[in-house]
Every structure is written in C-alpha cells, then in structure tokens.
Amino acid sequence: MFRITSACTGCGVCAAECPFEAIQEQTRTLYVINTQTCTDCGRCEEVCPEEAVAYEEIPMAQAVS
Numbered sequence: 001m002f003r004i005t006s007a008c009t010g011c012g013v014c015a016a017e018c019p020f021e022a023i024q025e026q027t028r029t030l031y032v033i034n035t036q037t038c039t040d041c042g043r044c045e046e047v048c049p050e051e052a053v054a055y056e057e058i059p060m061a062q063a064v065s
C-alpha cells in the first residue's frame with residue numbers, strides 16, 4: 001500500500017492526478033491516501049515532486065483480515 005510521508009509539502013499534485021480520488025487533503029496532516037479506494041496504481045508516487053509517497057508491503061496477517 002502507498003503512504004504519504006512527512007516529506008509532503010501539501011502541493012496537491014498527487015490528489016489532482018489520482019484517477020480514483022483516493023487522496024484527500026487533511027487540515028493537520030496535509031494529504032492522506034484512503035486505503036479503501038486506493039488501487040495501488042502508483043500514479044501519486046510518480047508525480048510527487050518531493051518523493052513523499054512511499055510504498056509499504058502489508059503484513060500478511062493484515063492483508064488477509
């Protein structure tokens with residue numbers, strides 16, 4: 001799953017580019033990815049100018065639950 005890190009500057013490029021509208025602006029944490037609607041397409045990681053989108057493997061126990 002993709003996750004936005006603290007390197008995010010809040011530019012909004014990823015949210016504008018996400019084809020599934022899975023990235024929302026948050027008042028305190030800038031932008032977050034909605035894991036319910038994110039399809040792991042990787043577009044946000046490609047377009048982020050700050051390299052603030054990180055990919056993390058989901059632990060097996062969490063993936064099957």
Ligand code: SF4
Nearest residue numbers: 008009011012014048
């Ligand atoms: S493109 Fe990168 S820096 Fe811009 S809002 Fe998204 S995660 Fe943050």
Ligand code: SF4
Nearest residue numbers: 018038039041042044
């Ligand atoms: S990986 Fe794709 S679907 Fe998920 S938040 Fe990024 S652009 Fe949107």
